[in-house]
Amino acid sequence: MKKLNFKNDYSNIAHPFVLERLKEHLDDSFNGYGLDEASDLARKKVKDLIQSDADVHFLIGGTSANKIAIAHALRPYEAVIAVESGHIAVHETGAIEQTGHKILTVKPVNGKIVPEDIVKTVELYQDEHGVVPRLVYISDATEIGTVYTKDELTRISQVCREHNLYLYIDGARLSNALVSPKNDLTLPEIARLSDMFTIGGTKNGLLMGEVLIVTNPALKPYVRHSVKQNGGMLAKGFLLGLQFQVFFQDNLFLAMARHANVLALNLQEKLVGLGYTLASISDTNQIFVNISWDKYNTLKDVCAFEVWNKADDYVTVRFVTSFATKAEDVEKLIEIMKN
Amino acid sequence: MKKLNFKNDYSNIAHPFVLERLKEHLDDSFNGYGLDEASDLARKKVKDLIQSDADVHFLIGGTSANKIAIAHALRPYEAVIAVESGHIAVHETGAIEQTGHKILTVKPVNGKIVPEDIVKTVELYQDEHGVVPRLVYISDATEIGTVYTKDELTRISQVCREHNLYLYIDGARLSNALVSPKNDLTLPEIARLSDMFTIGGTKNGLLMGEVLIVTNPALKPYVRHSVKQNGGMLAKGFLLGLQFQVFFQDNLFLAMARHANVLALNLQEKLVGLGYTLASISDTNQIFVNISWDKYNTLKDVCAFEVWNKADDYVTVRFVTSFATKAEDVEKLIEIMKN
Amino acid sequence: MKKLNFKNDYSNIAHPFVLERLKEHLDDSFNGYGLDEASDLARKKVKDLIQSDADVHFLIGGTSANKIAIAHALRPYEAVIAVESGHIAVHETGAIEQTGHKILTVKPVNGKIVPEDIVKTVELYQDEHGVVPRLVYISDATEIGTVYTKDELTRISQVCREHNLYLYIDGARLSNALVSPKNDLTLPEIARLSDMFTIGGTKNGLLMGEVLIVTNPALKPYVRHSVKQNGGMLAKGFLLGLQFQVFFQDNLFLAMARHANVLALNLQEKLVGLGYTLASISDTNQIFVNISWDKYNTLKDVCAFEVWNKADDYVTVRFVTSFATKAEDVEKLIEIMKN
Amino acid sequence: MKKLNFKNDYSNIAHPFVLERLKEHLDDSFNGYGLDEASDLARKKVKDLIQSDADVHFLIGGTSANKIAIAHALRPYEAVIAVESGHIAVHETGAIEQTGHKILTVKPVNGKIVPEDIVKTVELYQDEHGVVPRLVYISDATEIGTVYTKDELTRISQVCREHNLYLYIDGARLSNALVSPKNDLTLPEIARLSDMFTIGGTKNGLLMGEVLIVTNPALKPYVRHSVKQNGGMLAKGFLLGLQFQVFFQDNLFLAMARHANVLALNLQEKLVGLGYTLASISDTNQIFVNISWDKYNTLKDVCAFEVWNKADDYVTVRFVTSFATKAEDVEKLIEIMKN
Structure with missing residues (x-):
């Protein structure tokens, strides 16, 4: 039997519409480097x-987009503020530091940054012996599947503007956030409250691709130079343009994300009903469940997932759903978890 | 009428086989980050x-591959030797310098580096007030479509090994070089004579992708860290694996490159027959032709191409062919050039 | 009345012997860049x-020495482990990150790093999505005036060698550590247990200057290139050589540090006797005392010192002594603190 | 017999007034990091x-000052234009590239940059595949001892302002330029025509030290952060303040430079009179003389100098004078050169 797959949301080729669209254009030729009509x-x-x-730029991947956006925005002595669990802080092999910038970390609360911690960090760095905090990095959805509310994002945005900080939102899973039951933010609001943000395609049905959206006029010039310098400019940029046409057509991106969210949140609810505890409560397509070592040892042979944390008497595992997850696979997983 | 397209070799989606292969796997799931069976x-x-x-790594694009390979190989005070026309020296927005390394340039002869200039450069930098030349960068095919012979590459390789220099070959168009009438090098020889090299897919029929091949054991450890840090690791790395399976199957990569070369060299020969002069003689799929300003002004409305150089009384234009170029389009271009 | 000065240990020109030595050589000429007989x-x-x-290199200042040593030792994807209070982590304006490297911080215990935390950090970073911990940075004396014992340093050194980590000791105040009542380490032992370390002159009686000592053969080549590239090579390097001759002659460096330590530790003891609490117990020439806001407000007009921390109901202040501090000034400060 | 010394202008301790001034302050204490009254x-x-x-900053050395100024001014994708012989291009171990920036070089004419070459360089870099030229670096006096006239500097300044380029002048030997017979520029004019410039103390009688002067308001903020981040902030910054007081007092800096210039230009004239040819005609304190290999072999035993270039049948040697050079030593050298 084929293993169930709850490992991540980037283990399938792409939504079928994506390949179809590319196929339609097999005989066409396009300008290079994203300067094409598509x-x-x-x-x-x-x-x-x-x-x-x-300004809208189509980029290849998440780490690349974060690196480009942040390196583009900062002067050499300027730094990022992020939560300790932020993707840039732990899972990008020092990509931000490679561009010369320090990441100042604060404790997350429910996966999210707390405005007061932004202020405290700014206040800590007041002279030339320390860096200058200049950009706040947040992820929505967060690394543990929670989402920012309109109140929270508004408050963060205010704090940033009061303290001369750019607000950058890593939206690798922004589609999932937008269709979360906990979400009350719209794309225009996100655009208005931040200075730059991304909308991820890689983890939501595309072959690959992230949209980098730059709303702050001060950050618009020369972004294409930063993209190229950081190795993020695709010669066949039209592949991204074509894919994102499909992504946004008839809100496919929201439909795919909603599919994933519904399955994951259903799974989360059922597992709680079965008596499992959660490491944290998710609002989107990643859930974090504590299971016994015995359960872990049997589960790993029939289902792909990631281990999030190993404790003495239990394991926290991550189950992730995507556009490609089948409802019947969720049912199968629930059955397995029952025993 | 649709314009003829001789602009570059990356203006079409991909060879049809590539999309077919991806479609076959629409229902499969894969491990992430290139750690998959494909x-x-x-x-x-x-x-x-x-x-x-x-060690073989599948990367996204040419600039990214060059940047990763070079940053991976060098210590902070070490530098690259390249010809002035080298892609890294002029067309990558300072991507190498962004990683902290100087590029020391020498004059190309027929697009190629001269071993004596490597030695002279090494001799110039003998103390701590200058950088340490440590890596020779060459492109095969070169930026003007010429290719290195076995004698030339052997001599360069010898000089590099005598002077403790890594030899890195940017093979963005290596397929075209391999099937050039002037080529007498094999892939095993290239692997043996260099320390790292790439084989480009982006400019030869794939959606995107370059193979980075690391033969020198000293350079093998931690390449994946360098890939990730530089934003070059694709979450869906299996897309590259699947594509390169197609690329190498039944030598499709050579067939595509041969198709492109034959059309371009035929065009070059015909244009010379028509009395045109060449800015340089190409051995592969890019040719460089001098045309009058009058010709330029009529041509640009019916044919896409790049302007290589503008002189007072003529223009050097670049015509490029690819796997997707049709023989009849070459005939049409020749007809236009006759008038 | 002139203010008492307990602000830091670098507020005086230099020990008189230093200027005398320079004066003796006013008519001499020297080779440049440290390649001189002095x-x-x-x-x-x-x-x-x-x-x-x-290998012994004379450098200009502490931040510069730390930056040079660390940038020299690390590959791009490699990182430093340091305590959160480490000088490089908070007081050097991101100088290490400017060279591309992340600093992974752990909690200090009594200002010092705990070997178990080194191991835990190494274990956290096991794949290419994270950096590679490669160098442990410690300060001796620490930023709060404590010192490492032979047992502690031996254990740290063992852990480093077991985990392929370089051990680098920032010895900006190593002289003070060496003559601390808590110290049981000798210079040969420090050299044997570490891979690189510095001995600071700036904070111990010289105009300026730090000795960088590289004991690990793997790190010896090309240090002068790293010094020059990072702007740390003094044209008149002989000024450092001459000063360090004075520094080490008849153990002047130990005499100066002992003078400073004795005064500071005497002050610390007396203040405790007067009922003051300490933020931490110092073993060297910096002490950290909690005083009331009232005391602070009167003290700051008659004495220069640094504020270390502001709490609601008290202030932690730092008093520092140096070779130039007079015993009578300590007595005066004690008198003031009595009231 | 002691060798004659014409090797460079930084082989002596300092002008006696400098040490005297420091000695006067042996009992004083100062604020750190250049924030002192001196x-x-x-x-x-x-x-x-x-x-x-x-804004005026006192820095430690020339490479450090160049690195700080340029890294401070540029965005990641921006580049420097300099002549091939520019100090930053050849003698600073890639210090500028270490901060991520490319140096675009043009041919010098008489050691100086030609405005037309600045324009041509700007025109070459027009899209995101190349860097953005943003700062012109010149040295006055140049690396071969020539000086810029008011006409030349005015024209360069105009070209820079027309093309949105900062003009930065490396004044490691600006004092020598100011008192050159060929000079018609004043310090206020230099300040008005450039955006940043330095006045060197290291090569003109101080222990060490360069003044960095930032006149362009856009470049003023956060320079101290850049200084600290690049390891260029001296804890005992007052040592620089005290020295530059001496330097500028009663125009000592001009007197020292004039002394050096007069001796060098006298030597140059005499050697030409003796039949020697010059590699280039100097206007300041460095001269470049062609001598036979025979002469070279005898001279090197009695006189210290630098070899500038080795040809088959002659050697170009550099003789440099300084504040410390004695007229009688010049006479002795002339005598030796006669034979």
């Missing part, structure tokens, strides 16, 4: 969605 | 082809 | 003291 | 001299 159309679609005359 | 199979294929137990 | 003599003296054939 | 006084003196409300 990318222009996709860019226009993004601007309509966010209701802003932002 | 990538393993492709890696094995590469090692068989080059007859070496090299 | 520097050679000082280098020989250092090697005799540490009983090791280390 | 430095304030020296800063005021500089502003008076240049008749500008510039």
Whole structure:
């Protein structure tokens, strides 16, 4: 029997519509480096969605997008504020530091940054013997599947503007956040409250691709130079433009994310009903469940997942769903977890 | 009428086989980050082809591959030697310098580096007030479509080994070089004579992708860390593995490159027959032709191409062919050039 | 009345012997960049003291020395482990990150790093999505005036060697550590247990200057290149050589440090006797005393010191002594603190 | 017999007044990091001299100053334009590239940059595949002892302002330039025509030290952060302030430079009279003379100098004078050269 797959949301090729769209264009030729009409159309679609005359860049991957955005924004002595669990702080092999910038970390609360900690960090760094905090990095959805509310993001945005900090949102799973039951934010609001943000395609049904949206006029010039310098410019940029056309058409991106969320949150609820405890309560497509070592040892042979934390008497495992997850696989997992 | 397209070799989606292969796997799931069986199979294929137990990494694009390979190899005070026309020296927005390394340039002869200039450069930098030349960068095919012969590469390799220099070959168009009438090098020889090299897929029929091959054992450890840190690790790395399986199957990569070369060299020969002069004589799929300003002004409306150089009384234009170029389009271009 | 000065240990020109030595050589000329006989003599003296054939480099300042040593030792994806209060982590404006490297911080215990935390950090970073911990940075004396014992340093050294980590000791105040009542380490032992360390002159009576001692043969090549590239090579390097001759002559460096330690520890003891609490117990020439806000407000007009921490109901202040501090000034301060 | 010394202008301790001044302050204490009254006084003196409300920073050395100024000014994708012989391009171990920036070189004419070459370079880099030229680096006096005239500097400044380029002048030997017979520039004019410049003390009688003067308001913020991050902030910054007080007092800096220039230019004239040819005609304190190999072999035993270039049938040697060079030593050298 094939293993169940709850390992991550980037283990399948792509939504079938994506390949179909590429196939339709097999005989066409395009301009290089994203300066093509397909990318222009996709860019226009993004601007309509966010209701802003932002600059829109289609990039290859999440680490690359974070690195480009942050390196582009900062002067050498400037630093990022992020939670300790932030993707840039732990899972990107020092990609931000490679560009010369320190990441100042604060404790997350429920996966999210607390405005007061931003202020405290700014206050700690007041002279030339320390770095200058200049950009706040948050992820929405967060690394543990929670989402920011409109109140929370508004407060963070205010704090950032009061303290001359850019607000950058890593939206690798922004689609999932947008359709979370806990979400009350819209794309235009996100655009208005932040200075730059991304919308991830890699983890939501595309072959690959992230949209980098730059709303702050001060950050717009020369982004393409930063993209190229950091190795993030695809010669066949039109592949990204074509894919994001599919992504945004008829809100496919939301449909795919909703599919994933519903399955994961259903799974989370059922597992709690079965008596499992959660390491944290998720609002999106990643859930974090504590299981016994015995359960772990049998489960790992029939299901792919990631181990999040190993304790003496239990293991926290992560189950992730995606556009490609089948409802019947969730049912199968629940059955297995019952025993 | 649709414009003829001789602009570059990355303006089409991909060879149809590539999309077909992806479609076959729409229902499969894969491990992330290139640690999947499809990538393993492709890696094995590469090692068989080059007859070496090299480390094989599938990367996203050319600039990214160059940046990763060079940053990985060098200590902070070490520098690259390249020709002035080298891709890293002029067309990558300072990507190498961004990683902290100087590029020491020498004059190309026929697009190629001259071993004596390598030695002279090494001799110039003998103390701690200058950088330490440590890596020679060459492109095969070169930026002007010429190729290195076995004698030339052997001599360069010798000079590098005598002077403690790594030899890195940017093979963005290595397929075209391998099937050039001027080529007498094999992949195993290239692997043996260099320390690292790439085989480009982006400019030869894939959606995107470059193979980075590391033959020098000293350079093998931690390459995946360098890939990730530089934003070059694709979450869906299996997309590269699957594509490169197609690329190497039944030598499709050579067939595609041969198709492109034959059309370009035929075009070059015909244009010379028509009385045009060449800015340089190409051996592969890019040719560089001098045309009058009058010709330029009529041509640009019916044909896409790049302007290489503008002189007072003529323009050097670049015509590039690819796997997707049709023989009839070459005929059409020749007809246009006759008038 | 002139203010008492307990602000730091670098507020005076230099020990008089230093200027005398320079004056003796006013008519001499020297080779540049540290390649002079005066520097050679000082280098020989250092090697005799540490009983090791280390490479010895005279550098300008502490941040510069830390930056040079760490950037020299690390590959791009490698990181430093340090305590949160480590000088490089908080007081050097991201100088280490500027060279591309992340600093992984752990909690200090009594200002010092705990070997178990080194091991835990190494275990956390096991794949290419994280950095590679490669160098442990410690300060002796620490930033709060404590010192490492032979047992402690031996254990740290063992852990480093077991886990392929370089051990680098920032010895900006190593002289003070060496003559601390708590110290049981000798210079030869420090040299043997670490891979690189510094002995600071700036904070112990010289105009400026730090000795960087590289004992690990793997780290010896090209240090001068790293010094120059990082702007740390003094054209008149002989000024450092001459100063360090004075520094080490007849153990002047120990005499100066002992003078400072004795005064500070006497002050610490007296203040405790007067009922003051300490933020931490110092073993060297910096002490950290909690005083009321009232006391603070009167003290700051008659004495220069640094504020270390502001709490609601008290202030932690730092008093520092140096070679130039007069015993009578300590008496005066005690008198003031009595009231 | 002691060798004659014409090797460089940084082989002597310092002008006696410098040590005297330091000695006067042996009993004083100062604030750290350049935030002291002595430095304030020296800063005021500089502003008076240049008749500008510039920001004035006292730095340690030339490479460090160049690195700090350029890293401070540039965004990651921005580059420097300099002549091939520029100090930053060849003699600083890639210090600029270490901060991530490319140096675009042009041919010097008489050691100096040609405005037309600046324009051509800007025109070459027009899209995101190349860097953005943003700062022009020149040295005055140049690396071969020539000086910029007011006409030349004015034209360069105009070109820079027309093309949105910062103009940075490396004034390691600016004192020598100012008192050159060929000079018609004043300090206020230099301040007005450039965006940042330095006045070197290391090569003109101080122990060490360069003044970095930032006149462009856009470049003023956070320079101290850049200084600290690059390891260029001296804890005992007051040592620089005190020295520069001496330097500027009664125009000592000009007197020292004039002494050096007069001796060198006299030597140059005499050697030409003796039939020697010059590699280039100097206007300041470095001269470049072609001598036979025979002469070289006898000369090197009695005189210290640097070899600038080795040809088959002659050697170009550099003779440098300084504040410490004695007229009688010049006479002795002339005598030797006669034979």
